[in-house]
Amino acid sequence: MPEPREGQSVARLELKMAARDVNLWYGEKQALFGVSLDMFDSSVTALIGPSGCGKSTFLRCLDRMNDVIDGCRVEGDIRLDGEDIYAPRVDPVQLRARVGMVFQKPNPFPKSIFENVAYGPRIHGLCKTKAEYADVVEKSLTRAGLWDEVKDRLDESGTGLSGGQQQRLCIARAISVNPEVLLMDEPCSALDPIATAKIETLMDELKKNLCIVIVTHSMQQAARVSQRTAFFHLGKLVEVDETSKIFTNPTDQRTQDYVTGRFG
Numbered sequence: 001m002p003e004p005r006e007g008q009s010v011a012r013l014e015l016k017m018a019a020r021d022v023n024l025w026y027g028e029k030q031a032l033f034g035v036s037l038d039m040f041d042s043s044v045t046a047l048i049g050p051s052g053c054g055k056s057t058f059l060r061c062l063d064r065m066n067d068v069i070d071g072c073r074v075e076g077d078i079r080l081d082g083e084d085i086y087a088p089r090v091d092p093v094q095l096r097a098r099v100g101m102v103f104q105k106p107n108p109f110p111k112s113i114f115e116n117v118a119y120g121p122r123i124h125g126l127c128k129t130k131a132e133y134a135d136v137v138e139k140s141l142t143r144a145g146l147w148d149e150v151k152d153r154l155d156e157s158g159t160g161l162s163g164g165q166q167q168r169l170c171i172a173r174a175i176s177v178n179p180e181v182l183l184m185d186e187p188c189s190a191l192d193p194i195a196t197a198k199i200e201t202l203m204d205e206l207k208k209n210l211c212i213v214i215v216t217h218s219m220q221q222a223a224r225v226s227q228r229t230a231f232f233h234l235g236k237l238v239e240v241d242e243t244s245k246i247f248t249n250p251t252d253q254r255t256q257d258y259v260t261g262r263f264g
């Protein structure tokens with residue numbers, strides 16, 4: 001599918017994930033209220049909003065990470081390519097191969113750089129021979145923009161890399177199983193501006209073959225990397241639109257106040 005052009009209407013993009021009327025409770029406390037959001041292929045959707053408004057909670061609904069939180073209950077409908085990801089027949093482990101996640105703090109395994117990337121293909125049985133593993137590791141590290149920096153030290157520990165390199169290693173690990181969706185929860189908040197710029201450039205490249213959903217506290221980052229932006233407030237999705245519209249001419253006063261720095 002061709003890459004969407006800047007400002008191109010979402011009508012041209014292919015729907016990848018669709019959330020409808022999602023409500024979520026942590027025990028008695030409701031954290032999401034009737035959230036409905038479409039997320040498209042070959043594009044980046046940014047989730048913005050004040051601290052505690054439910055961005056990460058919503059992101060975790062998309063790969064069923066909330067399943068492992070005691071007392072957490074999700075209601076509503078979330079579809080990937082039209083299939084209900086909460087249907088009983090769906091195996092969350094298989095789902096997470098299709099919907100990858102990159103976290104705020106780089107979290108490489110205490111294993112070699114090679115093994116960090118080969119891990120996913122190994123548990124999903126995607127490769128048969130050593131050469132196939134070597135190939136997938138090289139391709140994933142190349143796509144993550146890290147190959148040239150690590151190709152001579154693949155046996156060294158992933159935890160010995162710089163923070164920015166570790167985050168790119170985590171991206172390589174996430175994409176090694178060929179996910180269709182990549183969720184990124186504030187992936188640059190622990191990184192310096194140069195490492196951040198590298199990840200942002202990378203996202204631009206990766207989105208050609210992926211649906212990316214990113215939580216970010218940086219409105220500059222949302223404006224730079226995303227085509228669509230969703231503004232959350234107090235567990236509700238207030239407004240979603242093309243990023244340029246959200247930042248220049250939002251419909252809701254609360255969005256206007258947030259993007260102009262009047263609260264949050």
Ligand SMILES: Nc1ncnc2c1ncn2[C@@H]1O[C@H](COP(=O)(O)OP(=O)(O)OP(=O)(O)O)[C@@H](O)[C@H]1O
Pocket residue numbers: 026031049050051052053054055056057058069
């Ligand atoms: N595991 C949990 N158990 C109980 N409550 C939680 C849990 N995780 C989040 N919450 C609550 O749910 C609400 C939404 O939190 P969430 O982390 O999704 O917000 P956020 O918008 O991502 O915030 P931030 O920008 O600070 O990361 C908050 O009130 C938070 O305290």
